[in-house]
Amino acid sequence: MPAELADPRRTVALACRILANSGLVEDILGHVSVRVGHDRMLVRCRGPQEEGLLFTLHRDVHLVDLDGSGDLPAGWVVPNELPIHGELLRARPEIDAVVHCHPPAVLLAGVEEVPLRPVFGAYHIPAARLAVDGIPVYPRAGLVRRPELGRELVETMGSSTVCLMRGHGITTVGSGAHAVEQAVVRALAVDVLARVSVERARLGDRAADLTAEDLAELPDLGSSFNDLNMWRHHIARLRLAGLALE
Amino acid sequence: MPAELADPRRTVALACRILANSGLVEDILGHVSVRVGHDRMLVRCRGPQEEGLLFTLHRDVHLVDLDGSGDLPAGWVVPNELPIHGELLRARPEIDAVVHCHPPAVLLAGVEEVPLRPVFGAYHIPAARLAVDGIPVYPRAGLVRRPELGRELVETMGSSTVCLMRGHGITTVGSGAHAVEQAVVRALAVDVLARVSVERARLGDRAADLTAEDLAELPDLGSSFNDLNMWRHHIARLRLAGLALE
Amino acid sequence: MPAELADPRRTVALACRILANSGLVEDILGHVSVRVGHDRMLVRCRGPQEEGLLFTLHRDVHLVDLDGSGDLPAGWVVPNELPIHGELLRARPEIDAVVHCHPPAVLLAGVEEVPLRPVFGAYHIPAARLAVDGIPVYPRAGLVRRPELGRELVETMGSSTVCLMRGHGITTVGSGAHAVEQAVVRALAVDVLARVSVERARLGDRAADLTAEDLAELPDLGSSFNDLNMWRHHIARLRLAGLALE
Amino acid sequence: MPAELADPRRTVALACRILANSGLVEDILGHVSVRVGHDRMLVRCRGPQEEGLLFTLHRDVHLVDLDGSGDLPAGWVVPNELPIHGELLRARPEIDAVVHCHPPAVLLAGVEEVPLRPVFGAYHIPAARLAVDGIPVYPRAGLVRRPELGRELVETMGSSTVCLMRGHGITTVGSGAHAVEQAVVRALAVDVLARVSVERARLGDRAADLTAEDLAELPDLGSSFNDLNMWRHHIARLRLAGLALE
Numbered sequence: 005m006p007a008e009l010a011d012p013r014r015t016v017a018l019a020c021r022i023l024a025n026s027g028l029v030e031d032i033l034g035h036v037s038v039r040v041g042h043d044r045m046l047v048r049c050r051g052p053q054e055e056g057l058l059f060t061l062h063r064d065v066h067l068v069d070l071d072g073s074g075d076l077p078a079g080w081v082v083p084n085e086l087p088i089h090g091e092l093l094r095a096r097p098e099i100d101a102v103v104h105c106h107p108p109a110v111l112l113a114g115v116e117e118v119p120l121r122p123v124f125g126a127y128h129i130p131a132a133r134l135a136v137d138g139i140p141v142y143p144r145a146g147l148v149r150r151p152e153l154g155r156e157l158v159e160t161m162g163s164s165t166v167c168l169m170r171g172h173g174i175t176t177v178g179s180g181a182h183a184v185e186q187a188v189v190r191a192l193a194v195d196v197l198a199r200v201s202v203e204r205a206r207l208g209d210r211a212a213d214l215t216a217e218d219l220a221e222l223p224d225l226g227s228s229f230n231d232l233n234m235w236r237h238h239i240a241r242l243r244l245a246g247l248a249l250e
Numbered sequence: 251m252p253a254e255l256a257d258p259r260r261t262v263a264l265a266c267r268i269l270a271n272s273g274l275v276e277d278i279l280g281h282v283s284v285r286v287g288h289d290r291m292l293v294r295c296r297g298p299q300e301e302g303l304l305f306t307l308h309r310d311v312h313l314v315d316l317d318g319s320g321d322l323p324a325g326w327v328v329p330n331e332l333p334i335h336g337e338l339l340r341a342r343p344e345i346d347a348v349v350h351c352h353p354p355a356v357l358l359a360g361v362e363e364v365p366l367r368p369v370f371g372a373y374h375i376p377a378a379r380l381a382v383d384g385i386p387v388y389p390r391a392g393l394v395r396r397p398e399l400g401r402e403l404v405e406t407m408g409s410s411t412v413c414l415m416r417g418h419g420i421t422t423v424g425s426g427a428h429a430v431e432q433a434v435v436r437a438l439a440v441d442v443l444a445r446v447s448v449e450r451a452r453l454g455d456r457a458a459d460l461t462a463e464d465l466a467e468l469p470d471l472g473s474s475f476n477d478l479n480m481w482r483h484h485i486a487r488l489r490l491a492g493l494a495l496e
Numbered sequence: 497m498p499a500e501l502a503d504p505r506r507t508v509a510l511a512c513r514i515l516a517n518s519g520l521v522e523d524i525l526g527h528v529s530v531r532v533g534h535d536r537m538l539v540r541c542r543g544p545q546e547e548g549l550l551f552t553l554h555r556d557v558h559l560v561d562l563d564g565s566g567d568l569p570a571g572w573v574v575p576n577e578l579p580i581h582g583e584l585l586r587a588r589p590e591i592d593a594v595v596h597c598h599p600p601a602v603l604l605a606g607v608e609e610v611p612l613r614p615v616f617g618a619y620h621i622p623a624a625r626l627a628v629d630g631i632p633v634y635p636r637a638g639l640v641r642r643p644e645l646g647r648e649l650v651e652t653m654g655s656s657t658v659c660l661m662r663g664h665g666i667t668t669v670g671s672g673a674h675a676v677e678q679a680v681v682r683a684l685a686v687d688v689l690a691r692v693s694v695e696r697a698r699l700g701d702r703a704a705d706l707t708a709e710d711l712a713e714l715p716d717l718g719s720s721f722n723d724l725n726m727w728r729h730h731i732a733r734l735r736l737a738g739l740a741l742e
Numbered sequence: 743m744p745a746e747l748a749d750p751r752r753t754v755a756l757a758c759r760i761l762a763n764s765g766l767v768e769d770i771l772g773h774v775s776v777r778v779g780h781d782r783m784l785v786r787c788r789g790p791q792e793e794g795l796l797f798t799l800h801r802d803v804h805l806v807d808l809d810g811s812g813d814l815p816a817g818w819v820v821p822n823e824l825p826i827h828g829e830l831l832r833a834r835p836e837i838d839a840v841v842h843c844h845p846p847a848v849l850l851a852g853v854e855e856v857p858l859r860p861v862f863g864a865y866h867i868p869a870a871r872l873a874v875d876g877i878p879v880y881p882r883a884g885l886v887r888r889p890e891l892g893r894e895l896v897e898t899m900g901s902s903t904v905c906l907m908r909g910h911g912i913t914t915v916g917s918g919a920h921a922v923e924q925a926v927v928r929a930l931a932v933d934v935l936a937r938v939s940v941e942r943a944r945l946g947d948r949a950a951d952l953t954a955e956d957l958a959e960l961p962d963l964g965s966s967f968n969d970l971n972m973w974r975h976h977i978a979r980l981r982l983a984g985l986a987l988e
Contacts, residue, residue, distance in 0.1 A: 030442075032479045033374075056483035058490075084471065085372075106373050112449050115369045115457035123853045124909040125883025126823075127844050128771075145371025145460060146467020153467070171370040171460070196768075203850050205453055207943055211853035214883060214909070221884020221891070225822065233770045237794035244796075244984060246490060276688075278725045279620075302729035304736075330717065331618075352619050358695050361615045361703035391617025391706060392713020399713070417616040417706070451699055492736060522934075524971045525866075548975035550982075576963065577864075598865050604941050607861045607949035637863025637952060638959020645959070663862040663952070697945055738982060 005067060012038045013046055013065045014249065015184045020048050021247055022188055022238040023105050024058035028195055032056045034105035034173070037089040038184050044069050047089055052079035057105075058247065070094050071151075084147060087154025088175055095158045100183035103191050106173035109198040114141065114170040120201050123211035125218050130189070130230050131197040132214065132222060139194065140164050145171030166194050185235040186227065192234065251313060258284045259292055259311045260495065261430045266294050267493055268434055268484040269351045270304035274441055278302045280351035280419070283335040284430050290315050293335055298325035303351075304493065316340050317397075330393060333400030334421055341404045346429035349437050352419035355444040360387065360416040366447050369457035371464050376435070376476050377443040378460065378468060385440065386410050391417030412440050431481040432473065438480065497559060504530045505538055505557045506741065507676045512540050513739055514680055514730040515597045516550035520687055524548045526597035526665070529581040530676050536561050539581055544571035549597075550739065562586050563643075576639055579646025580667055587650045592675035595683050598665035601690040606633065606662040612693050615703035617710050622681070622722050623689040624706065624714060631686065632656050637663030658686050677727040678719065684726065743805060750776045751784055751803045752987065753922045758786050759985055760926055760976040761843045762796035766933055770794045772843035772911070775827040776922050782807050785827055790817035795843075796985065808832050809889075822885055825892025826913055833896045838921035841929050844911035847936040852879065852908040858939050861949035863956050868927070868968050869935040870952065870960060877932065878902050883909030904932050923973040924965065930972065 005013065019036040023029045034057050037047040048057070049066045068074030070090040072082040083089075089102045113120060122135035142160040146153065148169075157175065161167040165187075166176045174194050178186030204211060214222075224230075242248055251259065265282040269275045280303050283293040294303070295312045314320030316336040318328040329335075335348045359366060368381035388406040392399065394415075403421065407413040411433075412422045420440055424432030450457060460468075470476075488494055497505065511528040515521045526549050529539040540549070541558045560566030562582040564574040575581075581594045605612060614627035634652040638645065640661075649667065653659040657679075658668045666686055670678030696703060706714075716722075734740055743751065757774040761767045772795050775785040786795070787804045806812030808828040810820040821827075827840045851858060860873035880898040884891065886907075895913065899905040903925075904914045912932055916924030942949060952960075962968075980986055 031483050050479070054479045054482060055486040056479070059483070059486045108446075108449075111370060111373050111446065112453060116450055116453040117456060118453060124849060126885045126907075126910040127849050127883070129885070144467070145373070145464040147372045147375070147469065149467075149469075169372075171464070172372040200846075200849065202449075202453065203846075203940075204854055207850060207854040207856060207940065210855060218883040218909070221882070221887075223885065223887075233788070233792045233794070236792060237769050237797075240793040240797045277729050296725070300725045300728060301732040302725070305729075305732045354692075354695075357616060357619050357692065358699060362696055362699040363702060364699060390713070391619070391710040393618045393621070393715065395713075395715075415618075417710070418618040448695075448699065523975050542971070546971045546974060547978040548971070551975075551978045600938075600941075603862060603865050603938065604945060608942055608945040609948060610945060636959070637865070637956040639864045639867070639961065641959075641961075661864075663956070664864040694941075694945065 009040065009046060009067065012040070012184070013062055016046050016048055016065045017060045017062055017249055018239065018242070019103065019184050019188045020057040020060035021242055021249065023103065023191065024056065025242055025245060025247060026192060026195070026238065028105045028107040028191055029057045030106065030108065035083040035085070035089070036184065036187070037093070037102045039093050039100045040067060045089060045093055047082060047086065049076060049080045049082050062249070084149045087151045088148050088157060091151060091154030091158050092161070092175070092177060095155070096177070098179050099177045100180060101178040101187045103176045103187040104173060105191055107191070107195040107198060109195060109202050110168060110174050111171070112202050113198040114168050116205070118201050118205045119209065120197050121211070122214045123204070124200065125214055125222050128193065128196050129222050129225065131193040133224070134166060134193055135197055136214070136219065137164070140167050142167055142169045166190050168194070182227065182231055185231045189231045189234045255286065255292060255313065258286070258430070259308055262292050262294055262311045263306045263308055263495055264485065264488070265349065265430050265434045266303040266306035267488055267495065269349065269437065270302065271488055271491060271493060272438060272441070272484065274351045274353040274437055275303045276352065276354065281329040281331070281335070282430065282433070283339070283348045285339050285346045286313060291335060291339055293328060293332065295322060295326045295328050308495070330395045333397045334394050334403060337397060337400030337404050338407070338421070338423060341401070342423070344425050345423045346426060347424040347433045349422045349433040350419060351437055353437070353441040353444060355441060355448050356414060356420050357417070358448050359444040360414050362451070364447050364451045365455065366443050367457070368460045369450070370446065371460055371468050374439065374442050375468050375471065377439040379470070380412060380439055381443055382460070382465065383410070386413050388413055388415045412436050414440070428473065428477055431477045435477045435480045501532065501538060501559065504532070504676070505554055508538050508540055508557045509552045509554055509741055510731065510734070511595065511676050511680045512549040512552035513734055513741065515595065515683065516548065517734055517737060517739060518684060518687070518730065520597045520599040520683055521549045522598065522600065527575040527577070527581070528676065528679070529585070529594045531585050531592045532559060537581060537585055539574060539578070541568060541572045541574050554741070576641045579643045580640050580649060583643060583646030583650050584653070584667070584669060587647070588669070590671050591669045592672060593670040593679045595668045595679040596665060597683060599683070599687040599690060601687060601694050602660060602666050603663070604694050605690040606660050608697070610693050610697045611701065612689050613703070614706045615696070616692065617706055617714050620685065620688050621714050621717065622685040625716070626658060626685055627689055628706070628711065629656070632659050634659055634661045658682050660686070674719065674723055677723045681723045681726045747778065747784060747805065750778070750922070751800055754784050754786055754803045755798045755800055755987055756977065756980070757841065757922050757926045758795040758798035759980055759987065761841065761929065762794065763980055763983060763985060764930060764933070764976065766843045766845040766929055767795045768844065768846065773821040773823070773827070774922065774925070775831070775840045777831050777838045778805060783827060783831055785820060785824065787814060787818045787820050800987070822887045825889045826886050826895060829889060829892030829896050830899070830913070830915060833893070834915070836917050837915045838918060839916040839925045841914045841925040842911060843929060845929070845933040845936060847933060847940050848906060848912050849909070850940050851936040852906050854943070856939050856943045857947065858935050859949070860952045861942070862938065863952055863960050866931065866934050867960050867963065869931040871962070872904060872931055873935055874952070874957065875902070878905050880905055880907045904928050906932070920965065920969055923969045927969045927972045
């Protein structure tokens with residue numbers, strides 16, 4: 005693999021570890037990709053000694069085209085759900101990274117139709133904004149292993165940066181130089197929104213929606229604040245947990 | 251003990267640690283066995299310095315016949331519930347391993363009669379398939395320490411690979427070269443199904459069952475994917491927790 | 497302190513750590529005592545560098561009489577609630593150890609009047625037996641710092657080995673050579689019963705009581721099995737958590 | 743920075759770590775300040791390698807005036823919500839420290855209007871006293887980044903030592919030589935009250951209020967007991983978690 009891919013490869017591996025260490029992945033399911041050039045990507049694959057996302061190594065991330073073809077070492081395979089990555093990167097040129105994972109609270113919110121309403125503000129501004137904007141719901145619970153299912157997901161998602169897949173999980177995307185970090189932090193924000201919403205549902209779901217006046221006091225603090233500080237926080241949590249990537 | 255039993259003995263000890271490290275065993279109750287030849291088994295026993303399943307050592311696993319007789323070192327005894335293992339291995343020649351444990355979520359689902367319905371799909375395919383197939387329920391809460399109670403359990407279980415024991419726990423089985431791994435991973439899948447079902451019950455249990463169309467997109471990814479990847483994941487979690495078996 | 501008290505002193509310190517490491521104590525409240533001779537006890541005191549029960553040291557355990565008088569080093573004081581220990585040991589000669597702690601699930605069960613019914617069996621036999629026998633409830637939420645309040649508690653408790661103190665916590669006792677271990681394991685069993693009962697209440701509290709037939713299959717496995725295995729398990733958990741007592 | 747500020751700076755950094763290690767801060771949001779002289783403060787700022795409150799270093803704490811002006815190193819900025827600190831310290835001369843954080847249970851209690859009633863006693867006396875006294879609620883969910891919003895908060899708070907900010911978090915204050923420790927311990931007590939209240943709400947919120955007789959047996963054990971013991975406990979928990987501040 006070319007030397008200039010060392011950094012994005014490492015970022016994809018770290019993203020997988022962060023998702024697992026934060027509970028958005030419970031064991032072996034989920035994957036992350038980042039675009040390389042126009043029509044290729046680095047994607048988290050599974051090898052002969054697969055240990056789950058929490059233990060992802062550099063060697064688990066490989067370069068393939070948008071159909072998943074590439075020069076993988078013996079024993080490694082691309083994810084069954086490669087079309088989630090391939091079809092999103094093909095259809096939306098502004099996207100540079102894709103995260104797919106299975107947060108338990110999102111599963112619950114999805115199948116039990118818990119509303120994801122905007123009722124909190126400065127508690128977590130990016131999650132509040134997701135609730136204001138609304139999160140599209142892909143209604144099919146099957147494995148997205150055929151390109152046509154990937155295209156269905158793309159269509160459901162529209163121009164959104166996140167998508168809830170009912171009975172399954174979520175897909176989030178990011179753009180630009182820190183696309184992976186952005187997609188991971190968006191997944192974490194969806195999870196916060198789902199966790200709070202599920203807990204609220206158990207308490208009666210009585211909270212009022214945010215007022216226009218509240219919304220006016222919830223500025224976008226920018227990607228440097230929201231994405232990179234949060235990313236570094238989760239890298240530090242990996243370090244603390246003995247999960248730093250060498 | 252013959253040298254060729256070193257590997258299965260180690261696998262049984264690791265299985266005990268995995269069940270405890272995953273919360274399916276809270277302290278000292280539960281056991282695992284693997285068939286040896288036609289009518290013997292290696293089973294997790296309790297010794298004079300018993301510390302619970304999380305701290306199982308090689309020396310805790312011993313060779314006995316299906317009635318629990320064998321040449322145990324001084325101070326070690328077979329489980330009180332040996333008939334769970336003995337009667338299942340006697341009655342079902344296709345079975346090579348038995349797991350018995352007490353997952354808290356399964357206890358709750360059992361006594362409160364929480365339905366274990368198939369409402370999710372790609373979130374966790376093996377757990378979804380268990381829900382589709384249905385899980386037999388053994389209704390008695392007592393200790394299965396007499397062979398006739400073991401035979402009752404065998405009868406309830408029929409040809410199923412898992413059984414919920416109301417007010418008590420679960421029993422799961424596995425077959426073939428990776429029988430122990432399979433039985434452990436099945437126990438983990440029952441636990442996922444119970445945890446999601448209990449959480450859903452608290453939210454109203456409104457989810458619709460999976461459709462035939464969804465089911466058609468939930469392939470069996472095979473034992474190598476489902477069982478061995480998951481097993482390695484949990485071995486890695488033991489390592490991370492400082493619980494690797496020397 | 498005489499050399500023959502080194503062992504019971506150590507046991508009291510370990511008991512404090514186990515209670516905290518198991519979540520029955522959240523921070524600095526709670527204490528453990530063991531009888532010495534007829535009318536003295538070793539009790540967990542608080543010193544000038546108090547760090548909470550999880551970090552109890554040998555030097556925190558001191559010999560006092562049943563009124564709390566003794567030769568404490570400068571800066572150490574007996575618990576405010578010494579009468580819990582003193583009055584129980586005075587009134588009941590068969591008792592040799594007392595545990596007082598604040599398990600969160602027991603608090604909830606107490607104030608919300610969640611029934612602690614016997615609905616499970618082999619899942620946890622000692623907890624099931626507590627539910628069958630019934631747990632007395634001391635209804636006052638105040639600090640038990642006067643002897644007359646201690647005597648009220650003794651009266652409520654009767655001949656029981658455990659007591660729920662509403663809005664406050666629990667007190668448990670043990671007898672004989674392993675009195676401390678027994679009192680700790682009884683506290684853990686009350687906590688299991690409360691945790692399951694609270695979770696069941698959230699699911700509707702529909703479970704049927706155990707039948708006489710079930711009860712007949714729930715033998716008392718004895719103190720060696722129930723108390724000492726469990727104690728060693730929790731000692732091993734302390735070691736794993738980096739909390740072994742030197 | 744003058745040498746005499748080394749200790750308060752360290753205390754502010756530890757306070758941030760304790761709040762995060764106790765779950766009152768989930769990642770990067772929240773801050774702590776301590777008054778210096780009449781019109782300056784040491785406050786937790788954010789630098790170019792920000793990693794979240796759990797990983798706060800001495801270098802993250804800087805001296806600024808009550809409007810947030812000061813000689814910060816390149817790349818460090820004061821919190822967006824500096825007016826929480828500046829306006830409280832300006833308006834209330836008796837206050838010497840301010841804590842702002844986002845405990846999840848308080849968020850839930852606030853938006854779902856869960857009553858924070860006094861139903862427990864010796865379980866946690868400082869939390870019981872907060873419930874008796876009542877906790878003021880600031881109703882706006884926006885970011886408190888303008889001085890006029892800070893002054894609104896001050897007005898809502900009145901002479902209280904704690905304030906619930908609906909849809910946002912909490913602010914607590916402390917006074918005197920151990921002002922930071924006191925403000926942190928008050929935040930922990932608000933969290934205990936909110937956690938118990940949320941759990942009680944799920945069980946029906948049937949508990950009776952404390953009686954006058956119970957209240958009479960709940961003495962204030964003093965700041966040395968309540969604040970400093972608790973602070974040392976949480977410092978010890980940081981040490982155990984590998985989070986001691988060098």
